[in-house]
Amino acid sequence: MTPVDPIQSADLEAYVDDQLDAGRRIAVEAYLSEHPEIAARVMADLAIKGELRLALAEGHQRHGRPDTREAARRLQSALARGRLFRSLQRLAATVALIAVGWGLSHQLGPLTVSEVVASVPPPAFVEEALRAHGTAMLRETMPSQKETPQYDPAEIRSATAIVMPEIPKDWKVSDVQVFPSAFGPSVEMAITRDADIRLSLFAVRPGSFAVMPVAIAREGDVQASYWQIGEVAYALVSHAEDAVNLKGEAERLARSLY
Incomplete structure (x- = not known):
């Protein structure tokens, strides 16, 4: 727009x-x-x-x-x-x-490059994405928590200033929620792929400007592929056993934002 x-x-x-x-x-x-x-x-x-x-x-x-x-x-x-x-x-x-x-x-003295480069910890918004994924999975097990599959990216952008990526046509959006986070409003989207694989797409404005390519983080049996474009950061989250091509799928979503 x-x-x-x-x-x-x-x-x-x-x-x-x-x-x-x-x-x-x-x-x-x-x-x-x-x-x-x-x-x-x-x-x-x-x-x-x-x-x-x-x-x-x-x-x-x-x-x-x-x-x-x-x-x-x-x-x-x-x-x-x-x-x-x-x-x-x-x-x-x-x-x-x-x-x-x-x-x-x-x-x-002269600057040198160490032979051992320590891994950089993931940004704080990734922890928020993992927590939101857990909440989304919990909601699915509770009949009293009605899912909200209606998805209007324009409305989300107007209300939160978060631009959502284009969701592939073969993915089914089962729930969309606006969650509070340490950075302000965030968007958590529950997605079903290939009939039984559950994914979560998390988006938030982390308070800093960056252009960050897709990277991977893992905590226990959950994996996240995360990236940032401008003021908005994203994370695609799934259980590790379903994350065979999670990075490629995240890169596909990231390309849709350009």
Whole structure:
């Protein structure tokens, strides 16, 4: 759905500078969820802004040479006036990294890459998705808990600002619920595939902007394939014995959002 007031480049710049009101910010985030290439550029802008802030912070000023820090300040001012040239953005990121890296190399010696890379724990929203899946499975065993198979993605988006992926035609939606979570309203959808395989699709706005490819997490006999596009994160959850192609199915859902 295209916003009534189209998203302009000025809106994207104001989004990066955190100068939008809540309503316009939601509109920009919905737009970014439908335009991954633009979302990636906005992500780069946000990263550059964070790197410049790190390089110029009082606690990090002692880590760089004065001329390097002054160059970073000048570049930051140029970006604040409108970021007329994206090449300056790339150069600003380089200057910020040099300022931090120069100081670290003097304190810690040359940076090296460890031979052992620790696995990164899944985001907190994955735990919420596993909990919601358990609740959905419990509801199925309780005749008093009526299922709500009516699914209106436009209504969900309007009420929660969550864009749902396109559900394959051979999947049957048996229940849709809006659950509370640590991050605000979330959507939990119970799905039946191949007549007897139960899946749960969980979606929530975790409070951070990211473009995260599909990854896998497992807890006990339950497996989740999760990803994030813009401000919305998703998880496809199933029992491990039914999760033969869970990652591929999650990637299929993720592609439908582009």
